[in-house]
Amino acid sequence: MTAPAMSSTTGEPVSSDPASRGLTRVSPHVVERIATHACASVPGTVTPRTAPPEVTAPPPRARADVSGRHAHLSVTVGMSYARPIANVATEVRRHVSADVERLCGMQVVGVDVEAVPIHTMRRSRVR
Numbered sequence: 001m002t003a004p005a006m007s008s009t010t011g012e013p014v015s016s017d018p019a020s021r022g023l024t025r026v027s028p029h030v031v032e033r034i035a036t037h038a039c040a041s042v043p044g045t046v047t048p049r050t051a052p053p054e055v056t057a058p059p060p061r062a063r064a065d066v067s068g069r070h071a072h073l074s075v076t077v078g079m080s081y082a083r084p085i086a087n088v089a090t091e092v093r094r095h096v097s098a099d100v101e102r103l104c105g106m107q108v109v110g111v112d113v114e115a116v117p118i119h120t121m122r123r124s125r126v127r
Contacts, residue, residue, distance in 0.1 A: 044080050057118045
């Protein structure tokens with residue numbers, strides 16, 4: 001059994017009603033950071049941290065449009081060669097939505113995914 005929280009100043013019980021505690025706003029920047037981290041955790045995406053030495057990959061980017069408790073995101077992420085882009089994009093959407101909903105308490109109404117090219121450095125041939 002859990003006892004109600006007590007105020008440190010009056011010793012009176014503190015209401016557990018969220019509306020009585022005040023308003024919590026989550027900055028779009030916070031939502032964007034969570035989305036970029038979620039992108040990087042999806043198999044098939046390539047980031048500067050996960051790219052092999054001969055590959056130059058851009059960092060994932062995100063843009064969040066937040067309205068109240070709803071968010072619409074646009075993410076840009078590098079994807080591995082020879083992986084089905086549609087499948088990787090589906091996983092990116094799933095990860096981004098789940099992480100934003102879990103960590104921010106927002107409903108994600110959409111995630112637009114743009115796959116960007118990664119660049120392989122050419123190796124010079126030795127004769």
